[in-house]
Amino acid sequence: MCEFDTVERSSTSADRPLIMSYVLDFSFMAEKWPAFVAGAWLTIQLTVVSISLGFVVGTVCGLVRVYGHPLLRRLVGFYVEIIRNTPLLVQIFIVYFGLSSLGLKLSAEVSAIIALVVNMGAYTTEIMRAGIQSISRTQMEAADCLGLNRLQTIIHVVLLPAMERVYPALTSQFVLLMLASSITSQISAEELTATANLVQSDTYRSFEVYIVVAVVYLALSALYRLAFWAIGLVLFARRRRLGTALQ
Amino acid sequence: MNHLGPNQLIYLVLAAQWTIVLSLIAFAGGAVLGLGLALARVSKIAALRLLASGYIQVIQGTPLLIVLFLSYFGLGIMGYKLVPLVAAGLSLTLYAGAFLGEIWRGCIEAVSKTQWEASDCLGLNRFQQYAYVILPQAVRLAIPPTVGFMVQIVKNTSLASVIGFVELSRAGQIVNNSTFEPFVVFSCVAAIYFALCYPLSLAARALERKSHAAK
Numbered sequence: 073m074c075e076f077d078t079v080e081r082s083s084t085s086a087d088r089p090l091i092m093s094y095v096l097d098f099s100f101m102a103e104k105w106p107a108f109v110a111g112a113w114l115t116i117q118l119t120v121v122s123i124s125l126g127f128v129v130g131t132v133c134g135l136v137r138v139y140g141h142p143l144l145r146r147l148v149g150f151y152v153e154i155i156r157n158t159p160l161l162v163q164i165f166i167v168y169f170g171l172s173s174l175g176l177k178l179s180a181e182v183s184a185i186i187a188l189v190v191n192m193g194a195y196t197t198e199i200m201r202a203g204i205q206s207i208s209r210t211q212m213e214a215a216d217c218l219g220l221n222r223l224q225t226i227i228h229v230v231l232l233p234a235m236e237r238v239y240p241a242l243t244s245q246f247v248l249l250m251l252a253s254s255i256t257s258q259i260s261a262e263e264l265t266a267t268a269n270l271v272q273s274d275t276y277r278s279f280e281v282y283i284v285v286a287v288v289y290l291a292l293s294a295l296y297r298l299a300f301w302a303i304g305l306v307l308f309a310r311r312r313r314l315g316t317a318l319q
Numbered sequence: 320m321n322h323l324g325p326n327q328l329i330y331l332v333l334a335a336q337w338t339i340v341l342s343l344i345a346f347a348g349g350a351v352l353g354l355g356l357a358l359a360r361v362s363k364i365a366a367l368r369l370l371a372s373g374y375i376q377v378i379q380g381t382p383l384l385i386v387l388f389l390s391y392f393g394l395g396i397m398g399y400k401l402v403p404l405v406a407a408g409l410s411l412t413l414y415a416g417a418f419l420g421e422i423w424r425g426c427i428e429a430v431s432k433t434q435w436e437a438s439d440c441l442g443l444n445r446f447q448q449y450a451y452v453i454l455p456q457a458v459r460l461a462i463p464p465t466v467g468f469m470v471q472i473v474k475n476t477s478l479a480s481v482i483g484f485v486e487l488s489r490a491g492q493i494v495n496n497s498t499f500e501p502f503v504v505f506s507c508v509a510a511i512y513f514a515l516c517y518p519l520s521l522a523a524r525a526l527e528r529k530s531h532a533a534k
Binding site (some may be wrong): 094124133153154156157158159160161162163165166169170171172173174214251252255256257265272278279283285286288289290293294 | 328330377379380382383384386388389391392395396397410470474475477478480481491493495499500501502505506508509513514516517520
């Protein structure tokens with residue numbers, strides 16, 4: 073396909089230096105592309121589910137962190153600090169190997185989703201907390217005066233404006249989670265990276281396989297950014313009308 | 320069958336040293352690369368700006384795990400021996416460089432424009448402007464987010480276990496293979512990571528509060 077010369081080795085024959093050449097060969101794609109499509113599809117499913125559930129967990133915890141009972145606030149604080157200061161890989165191992173050794177047998181996919189949701193939830197909590205704290209008290213007093221009930225106040229006066237403020241941070245965290253989902257390949261959830269590991273052990277074309285997968289991940293992150301931008305347009309009608317960010 | 324005892328715990332703690340070494344390599348390499356990228360991102364030359372932002376987009380859009388595999392197998396293709404420490408150090412450097420470059424670009428751009436103008440008026444050249452006026456101010460802004468990012472580096476060294484580098488996570492897997500107590504073993508591993516990362520998180524938060532108070 074395309075050829076490039078790499079490191080020049082010390083010459084063994086007298087007349088010319090030996091050149092290590094390596095030919096990139098992507099011909100395995102003709103046969104293996106369905107596996108990559110299936111892997112990418114599972115990555116999308118895994119991450120869409122974990123992002124949605126993680127967002128719900130994080131939003132609830134964010135509300136608790138700001139308005140909750142002091143004891144609950146402490147508890148959420150513990151959860152956030154523990155998750156944010158340990159690697160996702162170890163969290164995945166604890167859920168998959170740890171829980172199964174305690175008698176709770178879960179499939180790799182379910183374990184992956186649980187670990188990703190727990191992880192996503194902690195990061196979302198911190199981001200949403202910052203957003204919720206930025207909503208001034210007077211906003212809620214005004215909502216009271218307008219006769220909104222508690223649920224309406226939380227959704228329309230607290231959560232949506234809070235989310236609008238932290239939306240860029242939130243979406244980049246979502247994209248990071250999509251990329252981090254590659255780590256679930258380590259417990260053999262058959263997503264994109266695990267597919268790559270499988271194909272490369274079949275074809276011995278490791279470098280080419282991971283180049284293909286890197287390109288697919290790049291495309292996925294572009295796709296996710298586009299999707300979150302579109303969701304933002306729908307969610308934040310006020311911003312769409314006025315064209316300015318909330319101050 | 321072994322049980323998790325003092326020997327296994329000592330083994331984990333010793334392996335944690337390699338986590339620290341790898342973090343330091345990644346941070347040092349990433350700092351050099353990141354500074355170059357940050358300066359390229361604010362350069363007057365359009366090609367440099369494009370190149371740097373392209374690099375950052377690509378690294379931030381691919382999982383570190385894939386970068387790790389690419390550098391591991393890529394080094395192999397180029398005819399070097401496969402040393403996990405080198406491959407892990409290289410990929411973490413590439414990764415940390417991209418993120419630090421982006422963080423530091425923000426800090427350089429946050430230094431007010433009047434500082435550039437004033438140093439222009441004083442007849443400083445571009446190098447002097449950076450060395451004596453802009454960077455010293457940018458560094459003060461950069462310290463809290465940089466310390467915060469170090470937590471990410473420490474956590475991400477766990478991925479080096481995948482290519483067989485024996486650091487804390489890999490050591491956890493090894494201990495688990497002989498004791499079959501994954502819940503306890505990986506909880507211990509997590510606790511050691513927490514002990515490494517939490518002080519950094521606290522420091523980042525304290526520094527941030529301090530720099531907010533200074534404003």
